[in-house]
Amino acid sequence: MEVKSTPSQQPNLLIDQAIVPGDVVLHLSNISTNKIKLGLGLRQDADTIKATNMGLLKHSRPNKYWVESSTKRYIPTAGDAVLGIVIDSKPDNFVLDIKGPNLAFLPVLAFEGGTRKNIPKYEVGTLVYVRVVKANKIMNPEVACTDANGKSAEFGSLKDGYMFETSTGLSQMLLSSPTCPVLDALGKKLSFELAVGLNGRVWVDASSPEAVVLVSNSIMNSEFLSDTQQKIMVKTLLKKIEL
């Protein structure tokens, strides 16, 4: 196996390549810019940058590097939109499971125009689309049903429909722009509502059960397919319900 740690290695060659923990990604002596921003999965070790996660190395101009990986378990990060399930309700907040190491707290007032008088009645088991406000290793994450400006912006409980779990990588693909091919192909023939949580939960709702099942199966199948394969897969499934 080729050792990827020669000092003359140009960083460009590793970008968008698969790396494993321990790989030397950058030698700081070779870098021209004096400031590098490291994202998830990278760590400074003396004068090298090493990977700590397995995944694809990504780079964004001028100086941002990070590792993109797909996991079954979610690590809460501030700013993410996730799908949580209500586990418990306390006087001051709802307790949600967001597929992370800790349960998340949703304050009862974290809604648009939320006051003590109009607290929503979320029972145990309610699926809620929330935004992670604050998350770190030592505390329970705090989530809210508002966007950063305080508006409700589609956050809140999701009624009816069907929720299934996937990896975080598939969630990232579904949310990427331009629209991923599977959603594009489905959207041309069917109308459905979709909520994607970065924690690996996806919710689908459509007018008929067949449509819900078809959309869910297409999404679940599409994770490791290329663009053309995704289009063909959707076409094959749609034929089964004569569309």
Added chain:
Amino acid sequence: MAGDEERDDTITTPGEVVGHFSSLIPGRGTYLCHKNHRDIYASLTGHCKITPPSPTSTDKRSTIEIVGHKSHGAIPETGSIVIARVTKVMSKMASADIMCVGAKSVKEKFSGTIRQQDVRATEIDKVDMYASFHPGDIVRALVLSLGDSRAYFLSTAKNELGVVSAQSTSGSGDTMVPISWTEMQCPTTGQVEQRKVAKVV
């Protein structure tokens, strides 16, 4: 048992009648039974000690108290400085296990709570608990009160109070070095972390 000298040979145990209310005032370690306001009972294990009344007092009875009981380590009192290890950090408070009171270590577990408003003296509503303590940090704190049934209330709202020792969360796990009253740095990786640092002279 209402003798006038300290009895070194007999040990008194809780529940024993040590005297009569007509001739003695109950002191530390003794109590009067509410049903029978005549007998003085012991509530601690130790030796009886009878102190003659002070010449100025109106009551001519001696005071009886129990002394020499084994003190099980130190007990935190209001106003004492304690050393505690932070166990849990939440958005509005941090929990800590009290390990020493002053210079003496405790022999049983005491829990303390540092509330968000007691972390520092200035801008107390803008305190970020994550930037003040991490689980595992050793802090010097002041006991504010006996608190509720679960924990003492502690405060770090002084320059000399706060985190005295903390481990770095970077790979090395070395003890960090304070660089200001809000930051500590790992000596091997150089990673800076935020804490409410105690000013140690």
